[in-house]
Amino acid sequence: MSQTGYETKTGEVVGAQRQDAQRNREAVIAAARVLLARGGVDVSVAEIAQRAGVGKGTVFRHFASKELLVAEVVSEALEGLHARGRALLQNRDPAQALHDFMTDAIALQAADRAFCEIVAGAERNEARIRRAVERLHELVDQLTLRAVGAGVVRPDLTGRDVALLLSGIYQTAAPLASDEPELWRRYLVLVLDGLLPRTMTPLPN
Structure with missing residues (x-):
C-alpha cells in the first residue's frame, strides 16, 4: 500500500473511532439526563452505563468522575x-x-x-x-x-x-x-x- 493510501485508511479509522466516541458520549449524557431527573444525584455510574449501553470504563473515559x-x-x-x-x-x-x-x-x-x-x-x-x-x-x-x-x-x-x-x-x-x-x-x-x-x-x- 502506498503511503498516501495508508494515511487515508488510517484517517478513516481515526474518524470512525471519533464518531463512535462521540456517540458513546452522547448516549452517556442522554442516559444520565433521564436517570438524574428521576433519581437525583445519588444515581450510580453503573446505572447510567447500563442505560447508555456502555461499560463503566467508557463513562469514565468521557467524565473523570x-x-x-x-x-x-x-x-x-x-x-x-x-x-x-x-x-x-x-x-x-x-x-x-x-x-x-x-x-x-x-x-x-x-x-x-x-x-x-x-x-x-x-x-x-x-x-x-x-x-x-x-x-x-x-x-x-x-x-x-x-x-x-x-x-x-x-x-x-x-x-x-x-x-x-x-x-x-x-x-x-x-x-x-x-x-x-x-x-x-x-x-x-x-x-x-x-x-x-x-x-x-x-x-x-
Whole structure:
C-alpha cells in the first residue's frame, strides 16, 4: 500500500473511532439526563452505563468522575433556563415575564430531581455549576428589578426573595408530588398574589 493510501485508511479509522466516541458520549449524557431527573444525584455510574449501553470504563473515559457528569447534565438544564430567562427580558410585560420565568423554573424542579437538589444547594462542588447558578441569580435580579421598576410588583421585592421562593414553592408541594404533581401551581399563584403592589405589610429587614 502506498503511503498516501495508508494515511487515508488510517484517517478513516481515526474518524470512525471519533464518531463512535462521540456517540458513546452522547448516549452517556442522554442516559444520565433521564436517570438524574428521576433519581437525583445519588444515581450510580453503573446505572447510567447500563442505560447508555456502555461499560463503566467508557463513562469514565468521557467524565473523570460522576461529579463531572452530573455537572454536565445539570449545567445544561441551568443554561437552558438561563436562555429562557434572557428571552423573557424582551417581553413587553415585566409582570408576565417574571411570572413565566418562575413557572418555568418550578416546573423544571418538579420534573428534574437532580436539578432541584442542585438549586437547593445540596451539591454545588463543581465550579461550572456554581457559575451557572450565579448567572441564573443575576438573571433573576434583572427580571425582578425590571418588574419593580415598572411598578407591577411590590417595591420591596428583591431578586434574592424570588430565587428563594422558587425553591420554597416547590418544596412546599413536594411531599404530595407523587399524588398531585401539579400542586405547586396552587402555591405559585398564592405567592404571585403576594407580590402584587396592593395594600401590603412592609417586609422586615
